[in-house]
Amino acid sequence: MAAMPGHLRTVRSPEFAGMVFHEVLAKSALNRVPGQSSMPFSWTVNPYRGCSHACVYCFARGSHRYLDLDTGRDFDSQIVVKVNVAELLDRELAKPSWQGEYVALGTNTDPYQRAEGRYRLMPGIIEALARRQTPVSILTKGTLLRRDLAQLADANSRASVTIAMSIAIGEHELQQSIEPGTPTTRARLETIAAARAAGFAPMVFIMPVLPYLTDSTEQLNTLLRDISAAGAESVMYGPLHLRSHVKPWFFEWLEREHPDLVQPYRSLYPGASSKAPQRYRLELAGRIRPLMRRYGLDARPANRPAASVALRTSATQLPGVPSPPTLF
Numbered sequence: 001m002a003a004m005p006g007h008l009r010t011v012r013s014p015e016f017a018g019m020v021f022h023e024v025l026a027k028s029a030l031n032r033v034p035g036q037s038s039m040p041f042s043w044t045v046n047p048y049r050g051c052s053h054a055c056v057y058c059f060a061r062g063s064h065r066y067l068d069l070d071t072g073r074d075f076d077s078q079i080v081v082k083v084n085v086a087e088l089l090d091r092e093l094a095k096p097s098w099q100g101e102y103v104a105l106g107t108n109t110d111p112y113q114r115a116e117g118r119y120r121l122m123p124g125i126i127e128a129l130a131r132r133q134t135p136v137s138i139l140t141k142g143t144l145l146r147r148d149l150a151q152l153a154d155a156n157s158r159a160s161v162t163i164a165m166s167i168a169i170g171e172h173e174l175q176q177s178i179e180p181g182t183p184t185t186r187a188r189l190e191t192i193a194a195a196r197a198a199g200f201a202p203m204v205f206i207m208p209v210l211p212y213l214t215d216s217t218e219q220l221n222t223l224l225r226d227i228s229a230a231g232a233e234s235v236m237y238g239p240l241h242l243r244s245h246v247k248p249w250f251f252e253w254l255e256r257e258h259p260d261l262v263q264p265y266r267s268l269y270p271g272a273s274s275k276a277p278q279r280y281r282l283e284l285a286g287r288i289r290p291l292m293r294r295y296g297l298d299a300r301p302a303n304r305p306a307a308s309v310a311l312r313t314s315a316t317q318l319p320g321v322p323s324p325p326t327l328f
Contacts (some may be wrong), residue, residue: 086124112142
């Protein structure tokens with residue numbers, strides 16, 4: 001594993017069939033966001049690289065290229081685990097130079113993916129942040145978040161904790177096809193309700209909205225109705241964004257599952273284009289924004305990093321936060 005600095009060992013486990021965990025000793029826990037970025041926070045923490053959620057559209061797939069791993073199946077199954085991340089974070093936050101700035105989790109790969117059930121890195125991360133009264137935002141698809149809600153509520157009493165759940169697809173079969181490693185939409189809605197009961201005002205990211213697959217008025221209405229009923233405070237949305245390292249895997253899935261949509265998608269995302277055209281974005285806004293108002297989900301909470309990320313994001317990619325060559 002020459003391309004993987006700090007590599008300790010590689011682990012395969014029967015309860016995680018088909019997955020490989022590469023345990024590493026990271027050199028740092030806090031990652032500084034590039035100065036030119038428009039992000040409302042300066043620091044991120046990524047306890048894992050790669051993601052077993054296996055979302056076909058995931059923008060973070062490119063990060064695996066720096067490890068000489070591919071951005072498709074390797075990204076889904078070869079998971080890098082920074083086993084010392086909590087200890088490193090605690091030391092870094094204890095430095096006199098630390099100014100208590102916002103830290104974002106979930107901006108690259110999900111901190112509550114399946115590996116977290118084995119490695120339990122998040123409780124140590126949360127404790128380190130709370131001990132140093134550092135505000136944090138967490139974006140996840142993982143229902144394992146519920147395990148830590150009591151700890152997060154305690155942390156929220158010492159510094160702001162923002163919780164956001166990503167729910168892009170309401171229809172079960174489609175959701176399981178394009179996000180095969182994720183909890184169901186119903187399970188995520190129940191996690192929103194649990195977070196609300198724990199005293200949080202959770203947000204939901206409907207990202208990405210998939211053209212011709214999840215963007216009809218009826219589909220959006222059903223999803224927003226369910227999100228509102230679960231107790232979410234607000235919703236942010238964005239259409240599909242197809243970066244160059246994601247396109248091949250997405251179109252491979254599309255050709256297999258929805259061959260009739262291959263040509264319409266090529267028309268929407270021609271050549272090297274990664275963003276849906278403005279015409280489509282305006283049409284989508286015309287459908288979804290009235291529904292957000294209907295269900296009281298159009299609030300824009302102040303001083304919420306997760307909300308600000310979504311407002312500055314036209315899709316699932318976080319602008320100005322490239323996949324860096326080294327996150328160890």
